[in-house]
Amino acid sequence: MRPFFRYVVGGAILFAGCHVAPAMALSGCVKRNLATYQIGQTTFVDVYNDIEPGTMVRAGEAAGEGQLLLVCGAGTVQVRGRWQGAVPEGAPYPLSVNGKPSGFGVRLYLRDDEGGDPMPFPHTFSRTFTEGEEVRSDHDTIRYEIFRTEGPVEFGAVDAGPIAQSNVDRQGGGMVVFRSMEIYDLVFRRPACSMTSESLNQDVHVGDFNASNFATPDRATPWKAFRLTVKECLEPIGLVAGFVFGSASDADKDDPRLFSLSGPENVGLELGDSDKKTIEPGKEARFNAVGTGKDFVFNVRLRETKPTVRGGTFSRPITVRVDFM
Numbered sequence: 001m002r003p004f005f006r007y008v009v010g011g012a013i014l015f016a017g018c019h020v021a022p023a024m025a026l027s028g029c030v031k032r033n034l035a036t037y038q039i040g041q042t043t044f045v046d047v048y049n050d051i052e053p054g055t056m057v058r059a060g061e062a063a064g065e066g067q068l069l070l071v072c073g074a075g076t077v078q079v080r081g082r083w084q085g086a087v088p089e090g091a092p093y094p095l096s097v098n099g100k101p102s103g104f105g106v107r108l109y110l111r112d113d114e115g116g117d118p119m120p121f122p123h124t125f126s127r128t129f130t131e132g133e134e135v136r137s138d139h140d141t142i143r144y145e146i147f148r149t150e151g152p153v154e155f156g157a158v159d160a161g162p163i164a165q166s167n168v169d170r171q172g173g174g175m176v177v178f179r180s181m182e183i184y185d186l187v188f189r190r191p192a193c194s195m196t197s198e199s200l201n202q203d204v205h206v207g208d209f210n211a212s213n214f215a216t217p218d219r220a221t222p223w224k225a226f227r228l229t230v231k232e233c234l235e236p237i238g239l240v241a242g243f244v245f246g247s248a249s250d251a252d253k254d255d256p257r258l259f260s261l262s263g264p265e266n267v268g269l270e271l272g273d274s275d276k277k278t279i280e281p282g283k284e285a286r287f288n289a290v291g292t293g294k295d296f297v298f299n300v301r302l303r304e305t306k307p308t309v310r311g312g313t314f315s316r317p318i319t320v321r322v323d324f325m
Contacts, residue, residue, distance in 0.1 A: 032069060037140075062181070075129065076127065082167065103152055106144050107121070160185070252268040269316055
């Protein structure tokens with residue numbers, strides 16, 4: 001505006017004017033909201049130690065939430081993407097499980113509302129705003145890629161929390177964080193183990209015997225070994241395999257440690273582990289898991305339940321359930 005002042009000098013009236021410049025707009029931005037990008041929301045990743053370092057095991061995206069993030073003044077500002085902590089140049093951000101290195105790391109890439117090519121973290125770029133221009137998260141996406149790194153694999157839930165952020169020059173000085181990238185619910189899971197269908201559905205021939213074969217201290221025939229074979233189990237260390245043969249209803253009424261038979265009288269079928277320790281019907285027996293292609297060894301024999309054994313033939317199906325835990 002141009003205010004006018006009147007002066008009286010020696011009886012004459014003089015007019016003088018002055019100009020007041022408009023206030024300069026401040027460059028920089030004011031934060032309105034913080035956008036949170038959840039990395040690996042409810043994501044299970046099956047992993048194992050033999051994965052080669054540098055192999056990508058998972059990729060995905062986390063989208064913006066459609067929020068108003070910043071209101072900016074006219075001018076050029078610096079926008080920065082930074083890790084939460086020191087990370088060697090070019091390396092992925094290391095992920096941990098229960099505070100221990102997991103053997104995996106993550107790389108992040110930002111595609112902001114300006115479009116263009118995704119920018120890897122860390123990054124710095126300039127952006128020029130007009131007065132009052134807004135930054136929103138409507139079209140922002142964070143791409144993540146999880147890679148195998150060095151060291152043993154640690155299985156379990158990845159430690160949650162922020163791993164990276166975006167900040168920008170703030171009006172009045174300093175910087176303000178307006179995006180946060182966080183591990184949310186990411187789990188490194190052991191691959192499932194399985195048994196071969198052929199071994200689970202095999203016929204085991206116990207043998208042909210007569211009453212005199214039971215004249216032993218155990219009142220039983222010799223043990224006959226059979227094997228159940230692992231189809232696939234990439235990470236057996238630390239796993240337990242639980243075997244349940246049959247159910248309680250399969251037990252012999254005179255000796256519930258044995259499986260009942262129809263045909264022979266006063267005889268039951270006894271199952272044992274590799275050490276020939278009896279495995280009772282319907283009761284779980286646990287063993288350390290073994291790797292792909294290896295066997296669990298079991299034994300079977302006939303045993304007298306009470307005097308006197310009488311002959312007969314039988315075919316006895318027994319179900320088996322295997323749980324890896």
